Amino acid sequence: MQYKTSSKQFLKYGSVYEQPMDISEPDMLGREWNAVAKTTITQLLRFNCEVYIEMQSGMAVILVGETPETSRLEAFAVHRYVRINPEICFTLIAVTPGISYKLIVASKYTVTTELLDTPYIYNHVLPRVRVQEILGYYYNIRTAGYSFHGERHNYFELTYVDRGCLQTEIDGVEYELKEKDLIIYGPGQFHTQSIRDGESSSYATIIFDMNTEQLQAGNVRYEKLLNRVFHYDKKIYTLIKNFVQESNSDAPYMNSLVLCLLSETIIRLLQSEFVSKPEEKPVTGIRQHYQDELFERIVTHINNNICEPLTIAEICQKFSLSRSSLQILFKDMLDQTPKRYISDLKLERGCQMIRENKYTISEIALMLGFNSIHYFSRAFTQKYRISPSEYAKQMLDS
Numbered sequence: 001m002q003y004k005t006s007s008k009q010f011l012k013y014g015s016v017y018e019q020p021m022d023i024s025e026p027d028m029l030g031r032e033w034n035a036v037a038k039t040t041i042t043q044l045l046r047f048n049c050e051v052y053i054e055m056q057s058g059m060a061v062i063l064v065g066e067t068p069e070t071s072r073l074e075a076f077a078v079h080r081y082v083r084i085n086p087e088i089c090f091t092l093i094a095v096t097p098g099i100s101y102k103l104i105v106a107s108k109y110t111v112t113t114e115l116l117d118t119p120y121i122y123n124h125v126l127p128r129v130r131v132q133e134i135l136g137y138y139y140n141i142r143t144a145g146y147s148f149h150g151e152r153h154n155y156f157e158l159t160y161v162d163r164g165c166l167q168t169e170i171d172g173v174e175y176e177l178k179e180k181d182l183i184i185y186g187p188g189q190f191h192t193q194s195i196r197d198g199e200s201s202s203y204a205t206i207i208f209d210m211n212t213e214q215l216q217a218g219n220v221r222y223e224k225l226l227n228r229v230f231h232y233d234k235k236i237y238t239l240i241k242n243f244v245q246e247s248n249s250d251a252p253y254m255n256s257l258v259l260c261l262l263s264e265t266i267i268r269l270l271q272s273e274f275v276s277k278p279e280e281k282p283v284t285g286i287r288q289h290y291q292d293e294l295f296e297r298i299v300t301h302i303n304n305n306i307c308e309p310l311t312i313a314e315i316c317q318k319f320s321l322s323r324s325s326l327q328i329l330f331k332d333m334l335d336q337t338p339k340r341y342i343s344d345l346k347l348e349r350g351c352q353m354i355r356e357n358k359y360t361i362s363e364i365a366l367m368l369g370f371n372s373i374h375y376f377s378r379a380f381t382q383k384y385r386i387s388p389s390e391y392a393k394q395m396l397d398s
Contacts, residue, residue: 005062005079008351011394012386013064013088014050016079021052021104030104032056037094041120043113044068044089049106051084053092058099061122064090068114075122089114093122129210129270131263134255136207137247142166143200150192156225157185157207158265159193160240164201167194170227177203180232182240184225184269204244208262225269233272234332239265294319295333298326299341306345309369312338347383350376354392361388 003009006016023030041063053062055078062082065073068089075093084090092101105111135155139162150169159166159182166177169192170185177183185191195201210222230236243261246254298319302310315338316326330338346368353364365376380388 002077004077005082010076014084017081023104027107029107030102033103034100035094036098039122043115044091046089046112046114048110049086052104053082054102055080056100058096060092060094060099062092068116070116070118070120129267131208131210131259133209138205141202142195144195144197146195148193150190152190154187155207155209159183159203159205161203165199166201175229182230186226235268306349307367310342355395
């Protein structure tokens with residue numbers, strides 16, 4: 001998720017303000033700047049004074065750092081009016097095709113151009129994977145001895161086994177798809193399907209067209225989808241289940257929705273080789289509903305009692321869970337531990353209380369149940385890269 005210049009993460013570089021600067025005073029200078037969208041940044045500006053940036057048109061992100069080290073730079077979505085601290089390295093990157101903005105500095109400014117040690121590449125949020133059209137989708141129920149002798153066509157074809165086991169052959173290579181497995185046939189691949197004696201299978205088939213030239217140009221190799229069996233994944237399971245449900249709906253925009261669901265499925269499959277995850281087991285609809293409901297009740301309890309001395313043992317006792325079951329539940333739902341969730345929530349509440357300026361830092365640490373102000377300060381600084389006292393001072397100054 002991208003941070004904005006109005007977020008607390010930006011405070012070490014500057015702040016935002018709400019009204020345009022008055023540059024009629026003789027010690028202030030203002031200049032109109034224009035920029036076009038680009039992806040490669042090789043240099044930044046560093047002023048010896050405060051810099052005020054006022055967006056006039058378009059949308060931009062600001063690339064900032066305390067030094068011109070590419071690995072330490074951060075990008076923030078630009079609020080309309082932004083103040084940059086002295087000696088901070090920065091530049092604006094146009095997100096829209098072009099931007100215009102006013103840059104205001106002290107009349108006796110000095111500015112240096114800082115060359116980056118390596119170019120910074122800004123990745124614009126553009127579609128790299130796009131399903132152009134769904135040509136057909138079917139739910140098949142096949143009994144023992146079924147045999148499809150094969151075909152070859154110029155489109156992609158996804159087969160997802162809902163129940164049972166399916167045998168398939170692709171260009172002479174045999175594969176076996178068990179329950180919750182998935183395979184994709186590519187354009188031009190000859191493929192067969194069959195069911196062994198004594199078995200049966202239910203599976204979904206989706207035939208679709210995808211712009212492979214666009215995938216190649218965006219450094220996406222669709223071949224990574226082919227000639228392999230994808231095993232159970234909770235996210236893929238949910239996407240396919242939703243696809244089947246929505247494809248039977250008469251709701252407005254159903255076609256657009258199933259296109260989006262299929263596109264996300266393809267993206268998740270392409271990501272699978274980069275995202276390591278433990279082996280998962282399929283969950284039934286009833287079990288999943290129970291987990292969702294239980295998790296919601298636990299999170300509500302934590303949120304309502306965040307200023308109380310919450311412990312993992314107390315939560316386990318209240319909801320009749322073992323410690324390991326609670327850990328697994330939070331890992332499945334949020335990919336983090338319950339202890340980390342509680343700590344992050346306390347720190348977020350601490351930020352809110354600091355902004356309200358009703359209590360001292362020591363009082364806030366005590367109210368949130370931290371063992372000491374030093375522990376609160378250390379945890380706050382690790383999360384936000386600014387101490388609670390510095391954050392409070394910057395909030396008062398802004």
